[in-house]
Amino acid sequence: MxxxxxxxxxxxxxxxxxxxxxxxxxxxxxxxxxxxxxxxxxxxxxxxxxxxxxxxxxxxxxxxxxxxxxxxxxxxxxxxxxxxxxxxxxxxxxxxxxxxxxxxxxxxxxxxxxxxxxxxxxxxxxxxxxxxxxxxxxxxxxxxxxxxxxxxxxxxxxxxxxxxxxxxxxxxxxxxxxxxxxxxxxxxxxxxxxxxxxxxxxxxxxxxxxxxxxxxxxxxxxxxxxxxxxxxxxxxxxxxxxxxxxxxxxxxxxxxxxxxxxxxxxxxxxxxxxxxxxxxxxxxxxxxxxxxxxxxxxxxxxxxxxxxxxxFVDMSFEDLEKKYDIQAREQKHKAIENWRSHLEAANERIKIEQASKEQLSSDGKTKLVAITTAGEGMINVHFGSAQEFLIYEVGDKAIKFVMHRKIESSYSGAELGEDYNPIDEIKTTLKDVDVLLTAKIGECPMNDLNEIGLICDDSYANEPIEKSVFDAVQKHFYESEKEVG
The missing domain is CATH 3.20.20.70 (Aldolase class I)
Incomplete structure (x- = not known):
């Protein structure tokens, strides 16, 4: 196959x-x-x-x-x-x-x-x-x-x-x-x-x-x-x-x-x-x-x-198989699929895989959006708790998922010095990103990120990722351009 x-x-x-x-x-x-x-x-x-x-x-x-x-x-x-x-x-x-x-x-x-x-x-x-x-x-x-x-x-x-x-x-x-x-x-x-x-x-x-x-x-x-x-x-x-x-x-x-x-x-x-x-x-x-x-x-x-x-090592296989409970797991997976179907409807099928800039945007120009999530397809993590960001490329027609970016220090078990400031590392991680969508962000980190031209928006908290990413770019860029025009 x-x-x-x-x-x-x-x-x-x-x-x-x-x-x-x-x-x-x-x-x-x-x-x-x-x-x-x-x-x-x-x-x-x-x-x-x-x-x-x-x-x-x-x-x-x-x-x-x-x-x-x-x-x-x-x-x-x-x-x-x-x-x-x-x-x-x-x-x-x-x-x-x-x-x-x-x-x-x-x-x-x-x-x-x-x-x-x-x-x-x-x-x-x-x-x-x-x-x-x-x-x-x-x-x-x-x-x-x-x-x-x-x-x-x-x-x-x-x-x-x-x-x-x-x-x-x-x-x-x-x-x-x-x-x-x-x-x-x-x-x-x-x-x-x-x-x-x-x-x-x-x-x-x-x-x-x-x-x-x-x-x-x-x-x-x-x-x-x-x-x-x-x-x-x-x-x-x-x-x-x-x-x-x-x-x-x-x-x-x-x-x-x-x-x-x-x-x-x-x-x-x-x-x-x-x-x-x-x-x-x-x-x-x-x-x-x-x-x-x-x-x-x-x-x-x-x-x-x-x-x-x-x-688990001292448990018997009989007890472990009871704990595993295949029937309960089957019901959980059915619930996940039901949630995914509702989520797909909410996201309005606006994502294209392997898309070119021309497929995403009528003018060939796109923006990068970072989001914070704990899964389930939602923007549901506060900025202060984020260890990584999902990155999307967005135009006025569609979006595509590009990559995740993990804060580099989270790869390492090394001790961080007293002078370590995570916001400096995040600025580097998101230096080419245009918009950050997160469940909540404080005024101080928002101001720090605004210094590198990054728009921070927590108005999409607990909303579906893909539709929010698309809507945010339309709001912050394309709609504002129309108003100026």
Whole structure:
């Protein structure tokens, strides 16, 4: 099952042709998947279980750290779990968070470098939590070796990190010092070429078997930024469903090779430019949060510290399955879908995926709007509580979701100094944004943000996001221009 251009949209019902059975089957697969559907990510929760500590490649942007409860980025986890304890955790969390719809294995190493633990976990989950979607993330080196197991356990969403398609291995050698292949480390360009060959082979096998593939690419300015459009073209050729371009996170305290060498993180503006360059060819995932290997909850929140092992490891599977309560979860999911249908009606279908400026605006000019939300499709977080902002591009005809922007200090567990002022960081995060919509904002921070030309508006508190974003831009810009005219 593939997703060719025009066949489906990653986050909008409008992109699915109801007369195309293949497209509608894909719609059903992603409907409640918060990573594969932007429309689902404010309503459904995910859990990552950290059962896969080993890795078979070395990445210069990665440091698989433990006991970093305040640090939010890939590869970080507070504890490793056995397969049995991972399943117990899923059942416990699924009972507490009934909107849980997806369980994934995303590290802290590579899921397929730990095949026994990975597939033991999925085997038990199939039996004890059959309503959950199963996912794994991998660098792609070993997909071909385990394609039969992936299919056997109904793992129908696989994320592959592919950062370059440079056949010479030169770009890859700057990202991967070595690849472990045939029981030895293969260094430099030769290792990178092996990795690319196996990634492309694995992606082909996955799509041939009807497994949805999301490709992650880490934007590393000065290394692979010019090659990412080539990656997007190749992914489209191979019927990959979704492309997620993630900014390099490279602060020195992360302890990565890039961070220690002073390679800077990718900026929001660089990420947007890369998305625009790649979005002409591939459907993009714009709502990624670069989650921890033990993330729990809605995308954009992490409730992992609420579910420590002492809460569930001593419980029996019988008691945990009662707590999980599949019937109650089914009713919760029905209620979510009912709310989503009402929300869609309220938003008046004004969002276009992968839209050009000309499709958004009659004059080709657009504005950027930031909003604060705790999910459920509403503007429902006070400015003072916000750790991230969702960014929309808006014209006089329609809107599109662009990206989320997280306050950079929230990625790190490092101590903040006495002189730290969050408003300075927020000014940088929102420096190119025109309007901020939030549930409530005080006079002092509003004045601070007005200094950078940012309009702050809390009159849309607890209103639907998409309609509010569109209406706010009409109010603050297009209607005022008409009055002047």
């Amino acid at each position: 593939s997703c060719s251009s025009g066949g489906c949209s990653a986050s909008s019902d409008a992109g699915f042709d109801p007369n195309n059975p293949e497209a509608m089957a894909i719609k059903e697969k992603i409907n409640a998947h918060p990573c594969y559907s932007e429309g689902a990510h404010q309503h459904y929760a995910r859990i990552h279980v950290a059962v896969a500590p080993a890795c078979n490649i070395q990445c210069n942007y990665c440091n698989r750290k433990y006991d970093c409860s305040n640090e939010s980025r890939p590869g970080v986890t507070s504890a490793k779990l056995s397969a049995e304890d991972a399943v117990k955790k899923v059942l416990y969390v699924g009972g507490e968070i009934q909107q849980l719809s997806v369980v994934g294995i995303a590290g802290p190493g590579d899921a397929l470098a730990n095949p026994e633990k990975t597939f033991d976990t999925f085997r038990m989950l199939q039996e004890k939590a059959p309503d959950l979607k199963l996912c794994l993330s991998t660098n792609g080196l070993k997909i071909a070796d385990y394609i039969d197991e992936i299919e056997k356990y109904n793992i129908d969403h696989v994320t592959v990190t592919i950062n370059t398609v440079d056949a010479t291995g030169e770009i890859g050698s700057q990202i991967y010092p070595w690849v472990h292949w045939n029981h030895k480390k293969v260094w430099g360009a030769e290792g990178a070429k092996i990795l690319l060959e196996k990634q492309l082979e694995g992606i082909k096998l996955l799509t041939q078997r009807g497994i949805l593939v999301k490709a992650n690419s880490v934007l590393i300015p000065g290394v692979n930024d010019k090659d990412l459009p080539n990656v997007a073209k190749k992914l489209k050729e191979m019927n990959v469903f979704l492309h997620n371009i993630m900014p390099l996170l490279s602060s020195p305290e992360f302890g990565t090779k890039f961070g220690l060498d002073g390679v800077p993180s990718a900026t929001d503006q660089e990420t947007m430019a890369a998305q625009e360059a790649c979005g002409m060819d591939m459907k993009l995932m714009s709502h990624c949060r670069q989650c921890r290997a033990d993330a729990v909850g809605l995308i954009g929140e992490d409730r992992g510290d609420e579910f420590t092992p002492d809460a």
